[in-house]
Amino acid sequence: MKRHDTPGVVWWLVLLAAAGAFALTMGTRQTMGFFLSPLNTATGLGVGSISLAFAFGQLWWGLTQPFAGAVADRVGAGRVLLVGVLLVALGTFLTPFMTTTWGLIFAIGVLAAGGAGMAGPSVLMAATARLIPAERRGMATGVVNAGGSFGQFLMAPLAAALTASLGWMGALQALGFIVLLALPAAWVLRGPGPAAAPGAVPAIALPAREAIRCALHTPSYLLLSAGFFVCGFHVAFLATHLPGVVAACGLPAPVGAWALGVIGLFNIIGSLTMGWAVGRWRMKSLLSLVYASRAVAVLVFLLAPKTEAVLLVFAAVMGLTFLSTVPPTVGLVAKFFGTGNMAMLFGLVMLSHQAGGFLGAWLGGQVFEATGNYDWVWYLDIVLAVAAALVHLPIKEQAPVRLQPA
Incomplete structure (x- = not known):
């Protein structure tokens, strides 16, 4: 039986596999x-030094995705995912044995984060987009996300x-197992x-250099990447420092775990x-709404009592x-360029996201050590969210732009 002889079964098997892999790698990170x-x-290294390892992990997670995406575009997602999952498991397992900043950077930042990048959204979203019909792509990316x-x-x-x-420990x-x-x-x-699924936009896979050249000469792609930088700042700051925010508010430690949950x-x-809305409204408008909502929510949180x-x-x-920014971002990349080089081109957008993630994770630790609280990071987060809401307009x-050699 061919992969597309029974579309309903194959689509949901693809979604289950991609969503499940993302659940395990993303959940661990x-x-x-x-x-x-x-x-x-345990190490006595200080919040700032440990935050550097987490911040490097954010950046490395982004750096691996364009390269992992380029390989997946050529040889398929399966081999890339296999190596990625093994690296996440190894890095997570080794983390408790690291007692220096460089050791933590290696375990958390290189192994675990690099593996999560290889088994991350650029590869998973692109594989999903190729294996299902185009009309289901928006909801499918929402399910994987x-x-x-x-x-x-x-x-x-x-x-x-x-x-x-x-x-x-x-x-x-x-968690590594x-x-x-x-x-x-x-x-x-x-x-x-x-390979493209029946009904999908024809995939035109160009050499990586030519595809990147075309993307970097597309203003809308650059604006989309700039907005995703802000998303990375916000997400990484919360993922890394929300338990610290809970402690700074004088609340019990388990509240931090429940807040992440x-x-x-x-x-x-x-x-x-x-995922449902992507097929009904302009994706750029949805993104502007998300970023504006974040700015308002953070402002209200700063003014409210910390219970x-x-x-x-x-x-x-x-x-x-x-992460509701991901489905419209994936949709716009596919709309600009089709799916032939999608894993790599979305990986570049994710690199921008993770550059913001590096800043959010690292700056959170630096500001806390300097001031004893996270207030100035929250203020910066509000400003960046407003800027991101505007930059998408x-x-x-x-x-879809048919990529051609320059």
Whole structure:
């Protein structure tokens, strides 16, 4: 039986594999901030030094995605995902044994984050976009994105429970083994990269240099990347420092784990809703709305009393906008260029996202050590969110551009 002889079965098998892999890799990465304080206590390196390892991980996660995407465009997603999942498991397992900043950078930043980049959204979204009809692409990317959110919702409380029963070192090693459950997805999503599903936009895979040249000469693509930089800043700051924000507010530590879980739960709702909305409204308008909503939510949080209820409500609102930017961003990249070089070109957008992520994770630690709180990072987050809401307005949503050699 061919891959597309029974479309309904194949589509949902593809979605299950991609969403499940994203749930395990993303869920593990997003819970690492929960271990920042135990790592600091065990190593004595200081929040700033440990934040550097987390920040490097954000940047390396982005740097690996264009290259992983370029390989997946040529040889298929399965082999790339296989290596990526193994690296995430290895890096997570080795983290408790690292006692220096460079050791943490290697385990968290190079191995785990690099593997998560190889098994990340650029490869998963592109594989999904190729293997399903174009008319289902918006909802499909929403489902895959929701998988990452479900992983965060599931893994954050699981990390807290494992820490309570096994200690923080045992919890990290257990998470490393759990990530291996994503390995079957590599088999499901295997196959030649450029293959297109029936009904999908024809895939035209050009040499990487020519595709990148075309993308960098597309103003709307550059504006989209600039907006995604802000998304990375916001997401990485919350994922790394929300437990620290909880502690700074004088609230119990488990509230931080539950807040991360609430973000993941409501991000499922936000991702699915955005996947539905992508086919009905302009994607650039949806992105502007998301960033404007973040600015308002952060401002209200700063003005509100810092109680457990307020923090969890704030986490829920942030969850609705947390990764709901991904479906319209993927949709715009596919609309600009088709799917032939999509993994690589979306990977470049993710690189911009993770450059912002590096700044958010690193700056959070530096500001906290300098001032004892995170207020100035929140102020910067508001300014950046407003800027991102504005920068999407000039984007031109055009029909797919047929990439040709220069």
